[in-house]
Amino acid sequence: MSALSDQLVTFAILAYLVAMISHAVEYALGNARAVPAAAPSRELVGAGVGGAGGTVEAPAAPVQNRAGRSAQRALVAGRIAGWVTALAAALHLGALVTRGVAAERMPWGNMYEFVLTVTFIGTAAWLAVLWKRPALRRLGLFLTLVMVLLLAFAELKLYVQVTPLMPALQSYWFVIHVSTIVFASGIFLLGVVPAAAYLMRAGWEQGRRSFPYTLARRLPAAAGLERMTFALHAFAFPIFTFAVIAGAIWAEAAWGRAWGWDPKETWAFISWVVYAGYLHARATPSIKRNVATWIAVLGFLTMLMNLFGVNFFFTGLHSYAGVS
C-alpha cells in the first residue's frame, strides 16, 4: 500500500508537469485579441472576475484566420491542461488515501504527508474555482508550477517511511487541528496564486512592460484577481483561526499549556497577525490594494517559514516534523 502511494505521488507529479506544459502551450499560443467576446454566454459566467481579454472560451464556429486557429489550439491546450490537472488531483488523492490506509490513520503524521495534503487541498480548491470561473484558467500555469515544485521537494527532501503516530499525537484534537491547518494552508496556497497574478497584472495595466509584468499580458483583469485573492483569504482566515485554537486546546491536554511560544506556535501567531493585517489593510480605503496584496503574499511566506523553516532550523515540541 505504501509503495503504491509512493508511485501515485510520482505519477501525480508527472501529471502536474504535463498540465503545466499544456498551460504553457496555451499561454504561448494564446492571442489576446483573437477571440474577443466570441462566446458571450461563457463571458457572462466569468464576468465577475475575468472580462478583459484573452480568457474567453471557444467560439462555437470554427474561426478562419490564422490568429483564430492558433487561439483555437490554445484553447484546446488549455482544456487539456484543465483535465490533466483533474487527473493529477485524482492521482494525488489516491496517493493520500493509500498512504492513510498503509499507516492506518489520517495521512498527516509528518511533514511529507503534511505537504502532500496541503497541495492536494490547493489543487482541489483550484478545480472548484476553475469549475465556477473558467475564465481564470490561465492561472493554472502558476498553480501547476507551484504543485510540481512543492511535491518534488516533498518527495526528494521530506520523504519518510510510514510510521504510526507518537502518543502525543493520538488525540482527536490533533486530527481536528491538523486537518484544519492543512485545509487553511491549502486555501492560502491557492490564494497566493491570484495574489501574485494580481500584482503582475496590476503593473501591466498601469503600463509597466518590464519582465515580471509582461507575464501578466494574458491574465484576467486585475480587479477580478484582487477580488478572488480576498475571497480566498477571507475564506481561509477563520479556518486558520479555528485551527490555531484547536491546536491550543490539544496542546493544553498534551503538554499542559495552551500556548507556550514554541517556534511553531510563534510562527502561527506571526502568520495570523500578518493575515489580520492583510484584512485590515484591505478594509482601509487609504491603503492601496497592491500594498494589501503584498501583505497577503508576506503572510504566505510566513506560512512557508512555519512549514519548512521552523522544522529545519529550530527544534520544538512539535515532534511530528519527521525530518531527521
Next chain:
Amino acid sequence: MTTVDDRPATPPAAAPRRRVNPVLALLRNSWRQLTSMRTALILLFLLAVAAIPGSVLPQRGVNPEKVNQYFVDHPDLAPKLDRIGAFAVFGSIWFSAIYLLLFTSLVGCILPRLRDHLRALRSRPPAAPKRLDRLPQHAVLEAPAAADPAAIAAVLRRRRWRVEVRGNEVSAEKGYLKETGNLLFHTSLVAVLLGVALGSWYGWHGNRLLVAGAENAFCNTRQQYSEASLGPRVDSSDLPPFCLTLDDFHAKFLPSGQPASFRATVTVDEPDGSKRTADFSVNSPLRLGSANVYLLGHGYAPILKYTDRYGRSQTSTVPFLTTGDVGLTGEGLAAFPDANVDPKTGKRAADQQVAFDGLYLPTAPDTGPFVTSKFPEERNPAVVLVAYRGNLGLDAGIPGSVYKLDQRQVDNGKLKQLGDQKLGVGEKWTLDDGSTLEFLGTKPYVTLSVRYAPGQALLLGACVVLLAGLMGSLFGRRRRVWFRVTPPDDGSPTSGSSLVEAGGLPRTEHPGFADEFAQLVAAVRADERTREGVE
C-alpha cells in the same frame, strides 16, 4: 468593506476654529492617531516582527537549557541580548509595549464604533433617495391596482429585513451582523488578553520527577518541585495540599522502538483526606479539582545496593535521566556520601565517600560497546558504571546537581576513579577495598508537570465568540433596499395598475447582491400576483 471610515488622523478642516489648549489638542490628536486603522496596521506589523526573535533565539520559558548553552557558545553576545530581554521575548518590555499599545488602540477603536452601532441598531432604515434609478440596483414592476406598501413590507420582513414604511415608501436594511460580528470579534480579543493575564497572575506550575513506589510519593509544596513558577498573585501557601504516589507505569512500543502508548497509574490523596487511584496519559492529563497533572516523560530508576568495607549496606533508587535516544538510554549518578563510616568511631571519612556514575541500558547489546540501549523496553537491562571514591564535594557548600558528578573534585584529585563495570540485574561488583555494588533491578519513573491555569474557561469562551464574530464580520453584508409605490395615474383606485419602483444599495462589497435583489423583486411581484388572485 469600504464603508468603514479610515478615521482621519487630523480633525476635519471644517471644525470651527476655537482657541484650544495646545496640550489638550496634542492629546486628542495623539489619541486619534493611535486609534486609526493605519496605526493598528503598523502595530500589528510590529507585533509580528517582534515575535520573530522569540523563535530564532532560545527562550527561557520554552527551553532554559538551550539558553544556558547559548551563553556558553556566545559569551560576548549573550549578556547583551539578555539585557534587552531577547531570551524572554514575550515578556519583554518592548513586546509588551507593542501589544499594550495595540490593545489600547483596539479599545479606542471599539468604543466609538460600539456606540455608533448601538445607535444604528435602534434607528430606523433611512428614507428612500429621490432617484431610485441612480442606485446600483434598480427595477420597476407593474403591480395590480392597489399595490400595498404594507404587503411589500411583509414580504421583506419574512426575509428578515428590518423594515420601515413611510407613506408609499418602504425602506429596508439587512446585514447588521457584519458590524455586530466585527465588534464581537475585536472585543473577544480583549477577553483573550484578559484570560491570558489571569492565567499568568493567578496560575502556577511545577515540574518534577516521580519514581514509582509509596516511599517516593510527593506532596504539592514548592520545595517538592525541581522547577516551579508561581504567578505574582500566588503565594507558596496557596498551593492546594494534595499528594501523589506513582503506583505503576506502562509503556507500549512498536518494533521500531517508537512509543505507541503510555499509562501512568497514581494514587491521589486529596486535600480533604480522601484517597483514590487514577490513570492518566499523554493526551489525557489527570485533572484534579485544584490543578492538572501532565505526563511529560518517563524513564527508569535503577536500584543499587552498596555494601561498604565495614559490611553496612545502603540501597538507593536513582532515576537515570533519559538522553533522548529511541532506546531510552539513561544517564545518572548514584552517590553514597555516608558510606564507609567507621562503626567504632562513628566518624565520617570525607575521603571515603563513594559514587557510581554511568549509564542504564534497558536493552543492552550482547557485545560492547555498552553505550546505547537497543530498545526502550527492559529486555536485557544493565548498568554500566564508573566507580569513584574520595571527596564528592557535596559538603563544600557548592550546590551540585544530584544527577551529575562534580567534575572539579576529579580534576583536583580528591576523587579517584576505580574502574568501570557492566552489571546485569542481580550481578555484584566487588571493588578493590572489598566493598560491593549490587544492581537489584529498576523502578519506572515519570516526569510530571503540575499546573493550575485559571482563565482557561474565559479563554475558551472568548475564542468561541471570536470565531463566531469573525465569521459574521467577514461574511456578513450590509445592504439596503427601497420600494416606492406610485398609485395609478388616472386616480381611480379600481382601474389601471400602480407602479412599484425598487432600488438596492450594497453598503459593503457584495458580489451576489444583484441576484439577491432580483429575487427580492421577484418575490414582491409574486406576492402581488397572489394577492391579485385572492382579490
